[in-house]
Amino acid sequence: MQRILIIEDETPMRTALADLLAGEGYRALTAADGESGLQRALTEKPDLILLDVMMPKLDGFAVCAELRRLANEVPVLMLTAKGQVDDRVNGLNAGADDYLVKPFSTDELLARMRALLRRVERKTKSPVKLKLDEVEIDLARQTARRGKKEIRLTAKEFAMLRLLAEAQGEPVTREKFLDVVWGYTAFPTTRTVDNHVASLRAKLEKNPDDPRWLKTVHGVGYKLES
Numbered sequence: 001m002q003r004i005l006i007i008e009d010e011t012p013m014r015t016a017l018a019d020l021l022a023g024e025g026y027r028a029l030t031a032a033d034g035e036s037g038l039q040r041a042l043t044e045k046p047d048l049i050l051l052d053v054m055m056p057k058l059d060g061f062a063v064c065a066e067l068r069r070l071a072n073e074v075p076v077l078m079l080t081a082k083g084q085v086d087d088r089v090n091g092l093n094a095g096a097d098d099y100l101v102k103p104f105s106t107d108e109l110l111a112r113m114r115a116l117l118r119r120v121e122r123k124t125k126s127p128v129k130l131k132l133d134e135v136e137i138d139l140a141r142q143t144a145r146r147g148k149k150e151i152r153l154t155a156k157e158f159a160m161l162r163l164l165a166e167a168q169g170e171p172v173t174r175e176k177f178l179d180v181v182w183g184y185t186a187f188p189t190t191r192t193v194d195n196h197v198a199s200l201r202a203k204l205e206k207n208p209d210d211p212r213w214l215k216t217v218h219g220v221g222y223k224l225e226s
Helices: 011-023 034-044 060-069 085-093 106-123 155-166 174-182 190-204
Strands: 003-007 027-031 048-052 076-080 098-101 129-132 135-138 143-146 214-217 221-224
Touching: 003 011, 003 034, 003 174, 011 027, 011 106, 027 034, 034 048, 034 060, 048 060, 048 106, 060 076, 060 085, 076 085, 076 106, 085 098, 098 106, 155 174, 155 190, 155 221, 174 190, 174 221, 190 214, 190 221
Parallel strands: 003 027, 003 048, 048 076, 076 098
Antiparallel strands: 129 135, 135 143, 214 221
8 A cells, every 4th residue: 555645734635635545545644734744754754745835844845855855765746826937946946756736636636646656666676585694585476485494474474574675774664564564454553563573583583582684773663684
């Protein structure tokens, strides 16, 4: 399930966008101002951001510019009531990928979102195989071996490994594991993630109590050490 962060200070617009995206099968995350939106973008690592320009604390230009300064390449679609050429140029110069002026049709919004998400998918291909010392993992075939001995992993454990591999050494939050791997359908808790990581360590690590590969990032989640 792709995760879309909506940073919009107007409650009716924010709610309407969240409802629209949920109805289209996306996971909608929201923030009501630029400051909290920037923080959520950095911690939650959404697949795409819908970013309003005129907001309290930090405007959309500042949020986008700070994301790019931090080398965060999440696609950004700016949403604004402003339609002047200078504003569009400023948005693109700040690092936005596209620009949509309010009021807009939902069909156009969804089409532009899909185009940006496809562009990212073409750029970032998921790794297919992992090698952790003597352990070899094929994420496509969902097989794992230590030498000639098979390691039995569950579908959710393979999904967690894929998410960790796609993050390329960056931390993955417990909330993102729940969103992507479980989808909140079974009402799991963050403890569910911890238990599955413990299971993976027991199966893959030489010393699960002092893991070499599946590292804890305190206060955030986990990462796969390269």
